[in-house]
Structure formats: structure tokens, C-alpha cells
Amino acid sequence: MSDSIKYTLDEQDIPKSWYNIVADLPSPPPPVLHPGTTQPIGPDDLAPIFPMAVIEQEVSQEREIEIPEPVRDVYRQWRPTPLYRARRLEQALDTPARIYYKYEGVSPAGSHKPNTAIPQAFYNKQEGIKRIITETGAGQWGSALAIAGAFFGIDVEVFMVRVSFDQKPYRRTFMQSFGAQCIASPSDLTASGRAILEEHPDSTGSLGIAISEAVERAVQRDDSKYALGSVLNHVLLHQTVIGQEARRQFDLADDYPDVVVGCTGGGSNFAGVAFPFLGERLRGGPATEFVAVEPAACPTLTKGKYAYDFGDTAHLTPLVKMHTLGSTYVPPGFHAGGLRYHGMAPLLSHITEQEYIKPRAYQQLTCFEAGLQFAQAEGILPAPEANHAVKGAIDEALKCKEEGVSRCILFNLCGHGHFDMQAYRDYMDGKLTDQVYEESEIAMALAGLPSVA
Ligand SMILES: *Cc1c(COP(=O)(O)O)cnc(C)c1O
Numbered sequence: 396m397s398d399s400i401k402y403t404l405d406e407q408d409i410p411k412s413w414y415n416i417v418a419d420l421p422s423p424p425p426p427v428l429h430p431g432t433t434q435p436i437g438p439d440d441l442a443p444i445f446p447m448a449v450i451e452q453e454v455s456q457e458r459e460i461e462i463p464e465p466v467r468d469v470y471r472q473w474r475p476t477p478l479y480r481a482r483r484l485e486q487a488l489d490t491p492a493r494i495y496y497k498y499e500g501v502s503p504a505g506s507h508k509p510n511t512a513i514p515q516a517f518y519n520k521q522e523g524i525k526r527i528i529t530e531t532g533a534g535q536w537g538s539a540l541a542i543a544g545a546f547f548g549i550d551v552e553v554f555m556v557r558v559s560f561d562q563k564p565y566r567r568t569f570m571q572s573f574g575a576q577c578i579a580s581p582s583d584l585t586a587s588g589r590a591i592l593e594e595h596p597d598s599t600g601s602l603g604i605a606i607s608e609a610v611e612r613a614v615q616r617d618d619s620k621y622a623l624g625s626v627l628n629h630v631l632l633h634q635t636v637i638g639q640e641a642r643r644q645f646d647l648a649d650d651y652p653d654v655v656v657g658c659t660g661g662g663s664n665f666a667g668v669a670f671p672f673l674g675e676r677l678r679g680g681p682a683t684e685f686v687a688v689e690p691a692a693c694p695t696l697t698k699g700k701y702a703y704d705f706g707d708t709a710h711l712t713p714l715v716k717m718h719t720l721g722s723t724y725v726p727p728g729f730h731a732g733g734l735r736y737h738g739m740a741p742l743l744s745h746i747t748e749q750e751y752i753k754p755r756a757y758q759q760l761t762c763f764e765a766g767l768q769f770a771q772a773e774g775i776l777p778a779p780e781a782n783h784a785v786k787g788a789i790d791e792a793l794k795c796k797e798e799g800v801s802r803c804i805l806f807n808l809c810g811h812g813h814f815d816m817q818a819y820r821d822y823m824d825g826k827l828t829d830q831v832y833e834e835s836e837i838a839m840a841l842a843g844l845p846s847v848a
Contacts, residue, residue: 399482399773402644404475409467414635416670417628417742418458419677424745428703428714433847436713443614444621448518452629460632466514469546473502473509474636478644484772485792492795493650494788496808497641497668498775506778506810507664508539508624511633515622516543525618526550530580530605532660533559533732533780534566535810536624541575554580554608556735557600558728566814580605587611587709601725602736607709614711625661626706626717626740634667637807642671645805652805654684654791658783659696659754660733662687662740668807673751685752687743688787690762692830693726695719695739696747696754698837703847704738714845717744720832721840727830729759730818731779737840755787758829762786763822766812778810779818 417423426435438450445453452460462470481494499507519527527549531537537553544551553575560567560579567577580600581588587607591598598604606623613621623630638655645651655672657665669685676683689696699718706712708722718739720726726735739747746752759779766782768789769775777785788806795802812819821827 397482400480402478402647404640404643406471408640408643409470409474410462410636410639412459412461413632414639414671414674415455415458415460415632416674417456419674420746421749424742425716428847430705430710430714430845433714440713444610446518446522446524446620448521449515449629452632453627463514463517466517469513470636475640476501478641478648479773480648481773484769487768487772488789488792488796490792490796491799491801492792493801493803494792495648495652495803495805496788497637497805498808499637499664500775500808500811503542504535504539505813506535506539507634507637507667508536509542510636510667511624511630511663512536512539512543513546514633516540516547516549519620520547520549524549524620526552526616527622528552528609528613528619529622529624530554530556530602530609531624532556532602532735534563534570534814535733537570537575537577538566539624540622541570541573544575545573551575552612553577554582554605556580556602556605556732557598559732562732562817563814569814580608582608584608585611587711590709599725599728601708603708603722606707607711610707610711611709625663625736626738628742630663631666631670631740631742634663635670637664637667638669638671641668641805650803651681652683653802654686654804656686656688656784656787656791656804656806658734658780658809659687659689659739659743660780661736662743664807664809666740666743668805673746686787686791687747687752687754688783689754689756690729690731690734690783691756691758692729692832693720693735694756694832695737697756699739700841700844701744701748702844704844706738714847715741717741718747720837721843723843724837724840727832729830730815730821730827731759731783733780734783757783757786760827760829763819763827765789775808776812776819777808778812779815781809784808
């Protein structure tokens with residue numbers, strides 16, 4: 396049996412800039428609109444929510460955006476992350492495919508989220524902000540921002556989706572360990588939370604609701620800003636350190652991916668691993684394929700409508716054009732909490748419309764099965780979200796076996812599952828079921844899409 400291989404880089408190989416794919420796209424993504432006027436918004440409209448440096452990145456057309464030295468200094472704690480050739484998994488699958496994975500679970504939060512939490516906290520600090528307010532689904536983003544806040548001396552307040560708050564009590568303890576406050580959402584702290592509770596006292600919450608609560612709190616105080624852990628251009632940008640490092644590691648491996656696979660909740664870890672390779676393709680490089688895997692119970696890219704919609708349930712955010720299930724849609728409480736978002740990153744939606752990305756949806760049971768098969772071969776237990784990418788990669792490898800061809804597969808292992816033992820417990824006890832979304836509920840939510848001329 397040949398062992399799996401690890402490709403490592405030196406600290407000086409941490410990228411010096413983030414890669415902005417907008418510079419290489421044949422057409423720019425549609426503008427963000429003001430919900431009142433439905434006219435394109437300007438930087439001033441976003442100023443109450445985000446620091447100016449972040450807003451500039453959100454609208455930037457520059458290909459390379461320099462990573463500030465203090466951010467690289469913190470990245471050094473866990474970056475560059477390893478790239479592995481999963482030889483033992485290949486053997487278990489008896490496939491001619493070459494399977495590689497980039498492992499983001501080595502970060503202090505256990506996921507890719509600190510890649511953007513660190514720069515966001517840094518820019519807020521630079522602009523004198525005292526408190527950052529955010530939401531979290533599975534708890535990964537709240538954990539990452541809690542650590543970033545502790546590093547840069549900023550208070551962090553996290554609205555955590557109720558179903559995850561109940562499923563993962565240790566996540567709250569983790570965030571509190573770094574001094575962050577954690578509130579179950581919907582809460583009675585905000586008007587948007589109270590409105591939901593009045594109608595649905597037992598609401599399991601959703602990312603859309605938690606975003607409303609966090610934005611509402613953030614705009615109330617001058618010394619507070621809001622931070623988002625996915626979806627927006629600047630978040631996708633920060634995550635490109637993943638793919639840039641992987642690109643160099645493939646040089647060490649003397650290989651190049653034929654297909655790149657990632658899971659998609661809001662789209663940031665997928666964009667992070669995929670965009671540097673897609674950029675090469677757009678500039679005339681190899682015709683790599685890109686597979687975005689989402690949960691069948693929240694099928695944004697495969698079943699959603701590409702339309703202007705709000706990012707949150709209470710309609711406090713600007714309008715963005717994205718694949719959406721409707722901002723009032725509350726996905727069922729399945730166990731990959733980080734993938735329970737009604738929309739998709741506008742930039743990723745735009746690129747998917749141009750047919751560079753193949754979206755695919757899987758049910759949760761088959762993903763857990765794939766995750767355990769991966770764990771038994773490679774020794775890392777993936778986060779339930781990451782299991783979607785694992786399943787996507789395994790299916791690609793099995794297709795190679797069927798066709799008798801050896802293709803090179805890269806997937807992003809975006810986080811470990813050490814906080815997700817309850818999900819694995821439920822899976823092993825046979826308590827986990829495949830959940831279907833309610834067609835009628837999505838139809839209702841889509842009927843409520845804002846009209847944009
Ligand atoms: C947050 C999270 C996701 C989903 O967010 P993306 O922006 O789609 O990456 C997926 N996996 C893990 C481990 C996460 O923490």
C-alpha cells in the first residue's frame with residue numbers, strides 16, 4: 396500500500412495578494428441595487444455597515460489586491476495549509492483517478508473562515524471600530540471572527556441560528572472563550588427577531604433572519620460595523636489564498652487539476668479554491684472543470700432562480716442578483732448548518748450563468764457515508780459541509796474508474812468535524828434522514844421576489 400503524500404510550502408510562499416477574478420471575466424457581474432430606488436448603490440450606501448477598505452475591495456476591478464503585512468503575519472500561524480494526495484482513498488476506491496485535497500481544517504477555528512475573519516477584523520480596527528456584529532450558521536464563522544476579534548482587540552457579537560445553537564452548545568463556549576457574545580437567533584434583542592418570534596415562536600431560525608438581526612444592531616451605533624463570512628465579493632477574494640497556494644503545490648506534485656470540487660453554502664470556500672484555477676483557464680490555460688456541490692435540501696444553484704433578491708429575511712440589505720430560493724425561505728434543519736442559506740454569492744452565480752461551473756446537489760445521508768469513507772482512509776473527520784465536497788470528489792473518481800481514465804481531482808476540505816460529533820452520532824444511530832425542501836414554500840418565497848425594472 397502506498398501512503399498519502401503531503402505537499403507543503405514555506406511561510407514566504409503565503410500569497411502576497413488576493414486574486415480578484417472580476418478582472419479576468421468576459422463581462423462584469425450585475426450591479427448591487429438600492430432596495431428603495433432600485434438604482435446601483437455607491438460606496439456611501441454601504442458605509443454604515445462595512446469599513447471603507449472592505450467596500451473598496453467589494454467593487455474593485457484590480458486583478459491583484461495586496462494582503463496587508465499584519466494580516467500575513469497572522470496567516471503565518473497556520474498558512475500555507477497542506478495539499479494532500481489521497482493515495483489511501485484512491486486505493487480504497489480502486490480508482491485510476493488522482494485525488495488531491497487542500498486542507499483548511501488546520502486553522503485555529505478548524506475551517507477556512509479565518510482567511511477572511513482576520514483581514515475583516517484588521518480593516519475594522521484600522522478604521523477605529525470597537526465592535527463587530529455578525530451572524531453564524533453552524534458556528535464556524537462566529538468562531539473565526541471571535542478569534543480575529545481577540546487578536547485585534549475588537550468586541551464581537553454573534554447571532555447564531557437557533558437550530559445550530561441548540562445542536563452545538565460547545566460552539567457557543569468556543570466563541571465565548573475568545574470573549575465573544577453569542578445570542579440565539581431569532582432573538583428579542585431586535586425588531587426583526589421579535590417580528591419572526593411573534594409569528595413563529597418555535598422558529599429554528601435561518602441565516603437570512605440572523606443577518607437581519609446583526610445588520611439591524613450594527614447600524615444603530617457609530618462604533619459598530621457588520622461583518623459577513625461568505626457571499627460578498629470581498630469574502631470570496633480573501634479566500635483565494637486557498638487556490639493560489641494549491642496552484643504552487645501542484646507544481647511540487649508535477650500535476651494539474653482536471654476538475655476542482657467544493658461545497659457551496661454562500662460560495663466562499665468554493666470560490667477560494669476554484670477562482671485562481673478558473674482565472675488561468677480564462678487567460679487561456681487548461682480547460683479545468685469546476686463542480687459546486689450543495690445540499691439537496693437547500694438547492695440554491697440547482698433549483699433557485701437567478702434574480703435580484705435581498706440577502707436577509709427582514710429586507711435590510713441591498714438587492715443583489717444571485718441564485719435564490721427566496722429571502723423568506725427557511726431551509727429544513729439538516730446537519731450541514733453552514734450550507735443553509737437561501738442565496739448564493741452573486742459573483743459565483745454570475746459565473747455559473749456563464750456555464751463555467753457545474754452545480755450538483757446531494758442528500759445528507761450519502762454525504763455522511765462519503766465523509767466516513769474518507770475519514771477511514773485519510774484520518775481526518777470532515778465537517779458535514781465538507782462531506783458534500785468529499786462526496787462530489789468520490790463520484791468524480793468513481794466515474795474515472797468506470798471510464799478507465801486517470802483524471803486529476805482537487806477538492807477543498809474546508810473544515811474538520813470535531814464540533815459535529817452530534818451529527819455523526821445521529822448518523823450512526825440511524826436518526827438522520829434525508830430531508831426534502833418544500834416546493835410550495837420555495838414557490839411562495841420566490842413569488843415574493845422584489846420587482847426590479
Ligand atoms: C461556512 C462554511 C461553509 C459554507 O460557506 P461557504 O461560503 O460556501 O464556504 C462550508 N464549510 C465550512 C466548514 C464552513 O465553515
